[in-house]
Amino acid sequence: MKNLCFFFIFGVSLFPLLCFSFNPESPLDRRVLVLLDDFSLKSSHSIFFNSLKSRGFNVEFKLADDPSLSLQRYGQYLYDALILFSPSTERFGGSLDLAAVIDFVDSGHDLIVAADASASDLIKNVATECGVDFDEDSSAMVIDHKSYAISGTEGDHTLIASDDFIQSDVVLGKTKIDAPVLFKGIAHSVNAANGLVLKVLSASSSAYSANLASKLLRPPLLSGSAISLVSVVQARNNARIMITGSLDLFSNRLFRTAVQKAGSPFKFEKSGNEQFVTEISKWVFHERGHLKAVDLRHHKVGETDEPAMYRIKDNLKFYVEIYEWSGKSWEPFVADDVQVQFYMMSPYVLKTLSTDGKGLYHASFMVPDIYGVFQFKVDYHRLGYTSLSLSKQIPVRPFRHNEYERFITTAFPYYGASFTTMAGFFFFSIVYLYNK
Structure with a gap:
């Protein structure tokens, strides 16, 4: 019985510490859950994951359909941030579903969502709940015949070189990103009336979203400046979200690829992807602007x-x-x-x-x-x-009765009228009493 009491008291004494460790307001020792379609992404996107680890994050990898998935235990969240690198997942495993992801954000936690041409309705619904709409055509890609990246082959101009960044030192850091960012993926749009969503990386005026496998018989639904390549959301509870239609944006291959934008004489030995992704992830995970x-x-x-x-x-x-x-x-x-x-x-x-x-x-x-x-x-x-x-x-x-001024300047006319009335009554009385 004594041992039982000891363990009970010991557990109660530890409870505040456990609550603090799950506190999303604490920027230190944060835990990040990464959900993958395939564990091969751990190596193909290792530079990004290693940058998170080097900044002190405890990164945990799981398959998106893992039957043991759970974001909380005993009413406490196990993670401070969630990264969805599982665009083709139709259904999460365990107790995780769309409602659980939204509740996670509503509780003040951070989220990164990366999609691609294989994006499922589940991933698109997560983005929609966060204020971003992916193109309805599941096979459509962002195409740009003017702002594409020059390569050894002409290609289909779906590898876009974009340098239309948001002008904010808080979001992207004070160090300017000189090289264009390489993007290959699907388009999304944001509601202009939604002040919580910001376009961080935008497509050029010549870009459009279309299916490469079919002829373009009518104007595309998304084109020009209506297309956002990377967007961020800061919710009213200060939870931060990053949404992009390109999983390759985070890949080692695009991090190390030399880039030359069509129509530009400048060629960069390395794309701006690594700097861009690193800086924006710092903002999303509250390492800046908090x-x-x-x-x-x-x-x-x-x-x-x-x-x-x-x-x-x-x-x-x-x-x-x-x-x-x-x-x-x-x-x-x-x-x-x-x-x-x-x-x-x-x-x-x-x-x-x-x-x-x-x-x-x-x-x-x-x-x-x-x-x-x-x-x-x-x-x-x-x-x-x-x-x-x-x-x-x-x-x-208000003033108490004994705190008011005895004589108020603005009331002098009333004071004068009172004393004049008194004096007039006095003289009238003298005249009336002593005049025959």
Whole structure:
């Protein structure tokens, strides 16, 4: 009985540590599950997988139809990120299905989906749930007769050399990708009204999606700038997703292939695929652009303690600290567009925060002449960065009866009218009493 009690207490004491290890907000010691159609992909895409391991990720490989597949155990997720390199899989094994993948993302975890011409309805449905639609024609490929990669043979122009990148240092890093990226796969489109989806690598205006095995008798459904080659999604819960129609994009072969874009005199000894995939995977796995806000506090001017409430027209100071994950540690985040709202139904005060360059943001303002229950709100949404949304509630009271000014300047006319009435009544009384 004593031993049983010991193991029970020992297990309970370990439970918080286990919960922390599964915490998706912790960028360290993250576990990645890679689902494959064939274990041969481990060697054909080894450069990409080795880059993940070198950055500290614990990568686990399984076949997509493995009957033991499960993303969680005892209500806790076993992995922090999921990579689907299994485009032809019609059905996942074990307890994994479409709903489980979407729940995984809804819980704040990251996802990479790579498809190709053999993409199944399951993989396409995963992409659709994430806000991206692959071409309805399952045999269609992206073709470009102007921006193709020059090779020894003319080919069918399905090996595209694209350099139309998103202009964001947060998503693709500060080091410019000079060489074009080689892409061979299927097209997808994004909804322009969906602000959560970003096209990271776009097709040129001359590209179109069509079936090579049949004649093109009508205009293609997807063409030009409507085609996205690689897209990313940042959900409202800060989960990040990467979707592409090319599994070869991650392959060792395209990583090492020399590339020359048609119509360009420049030839590169190595494509930009490795740099592109490495940088975008850093963003997807929160190694860059990951923010956290801590120590939100406020107090009256001239004081240091946080009050239980404010009075209207009090002068106050507001502080918050914001840091960015650099891949190894939390570094101060420096920006000039962070704002605080003093909010009740609508913002009564909107103030841009100043920063000391060391992560501390601050502002001073006067409490508005409105009493009620207010909130300090910081809602920060910037392209490529995780969203910050934090608030702190504080009541605001009116003046007490003994806190008002005895004589108000704007009321002087009323004071004058009162004393004039009193004086007039006094003189009228004297005249009335003593005049016959």
